[in-house]
Amino acid sequence: MKKPDIQENLKKKGLKSTKHRMAILDILVKKDHPIAAEQIFLEMQKMAISINLSTVYRNLEVLAEKNLVTKLALSGDDRYVYEYNRMIHRHYLICLGCKKILALEDCPIKGYEQQIESETDYQIVGHKLDLYGYCPSCRKNNS
Amino acid sequence: MKKPDIQENLKKKGLKSTKHRMAILDILVKKDHPIAAEQIFLEMQKMAISINLSTVYRNLEVLAEKNLVTKLALSGDDRYVYEYNRMIHRHYLICLGCKKILALEDCPIKGYEQQIESETDYQIVGHKLDLYGYCPSCRKNNS
DNA sequence: ATGCGTGCAAAGGCTTTGCATCGTC
DNA sequence: GACGATGCAAAGCCTTTGCACGCAT
Numbered sequence: 001m002k003k004p005d006i007q008e009n010l011k012k013k014g015l016k017s018t019k020h021r022m023a024i025l026d027i028l029v030k031k032d033h034p035i036a037a038e039q040i041f042l043e044m045q046k047m048a049i050s051i052n053l054s055t056v057y058r059n060l061e062v063l064a065e066k067n068l069v070t071k072l073a074l075s076g077d078d079r080y081v082y083e084y085n086r087m088i089h090r091h092y093l094i095c096l097g098c099k100k101i102l103a104l105e106d107c108p109i110k111g112y113e114q115q116i117e118s119e120t121d122y123q124i125v126g127h128k129l130d131l132y133g134y135c136p137s138c139r140k141n142n143s
Numbered sequence: 144m145k146k147p148d149i150q151e152n153l154k155k156k157g158l159k160s161t162k163h164r165m166a167i168l169d170i171l172v173k174k175d176h177p178i179a180a181e182q183i184f185l186e187m188q189k190m191a192i193s194i195n196l197s198t199v200y201r202n203l204e205v206l207a208e209k210n211l212v213t214k215l216a217l218s219g220d221d222r223y224v225y226e227y228n229r230m231i232h233r234h235y236l237i238c239l240g241c242k243k244i245l246a247l248e249d250c251p252i253k254g255y256e257q258q259i260e261s262e263t264d265y266q267i268v269g270h271k272l273d274l275y276g277y278c279p280s281c282r283k284n285n286s
Numbered sequence: 287a288t289g290c291g292t293g294c295a296a297a298g299g300c301t302t303t304g305c306a307t308c309g310t311c
Numbered sequence: 312g313a314c315g316a317t318g319c320a321a322a323g324c325c326t327t328t329g330c331a332c333g334c335a336t
Binding site for chain 2: 073074075078093095096102104108109111112113115116117120121122123124125126127128129130131132133134135136139
């Protein structure tokens, strides 16, 4: 995504376009998997952008509130990870060896939500599905 | 589950049967949904069992290590929840209104894991599926 | 008797917040 | 110029840990 698009995005949501905010969104847009606040912080340092970790958190909070970013609690890591909200329904495949996260785009439970809705009388608004396992290189090292 | 069974369970795993440990297991066995360490702590106080919160955590850790208990990170709550390990594959339906957790026993993604295994060359060892929505009573109050 | 279990207090890690200052609109 | 954004430091929350004491086997 280009810089003007990001600015446009922020404007639409009523958020100011600061260099910090844009850089955070830019980093997230370029990642195809969720990352922790600290990783964003470190990437910004690499990019020679001076920022405070609490500012990262505050921006992530606002961006999540405006639905530009999604905040996730995946197992296997005890902190939150964040990703750019592509408005695509996604699942994750997490390697228990190296903690690498892969995004999966297809969803096997379309019909399941409806089934549960009728069974429980809940209104289902979403779901979270993560797969756990070992990636090819961790499989080699373990066996 | 009866007290002797719990003791037997602990013994088999090489764990001493202290009154604390047995009470924690007993509480978890009786719950049909996962709860936080603090809730266990509070229930024990109600039962007039004096215990320190860190002891609760330490016991949960050992019990999870021995696979008698499962430690879960569900979204919507920023702390861990624990449940007795019934050796049943389970999913959860979490009410976004009142945070109530319902356990679901059927699993819609049996074949999906295999599909992903062949697609990604990962070795899949498990998955986590949670549904989110609003329970009947929260539906009423919101609408 | 030995080693695991416990209480207490303190530390740890991630995240949030208060306050004064700075930057964007 | 107004109000949101930021840095810094401190606090908050959940969880873990060190150490001395107590209890189950």
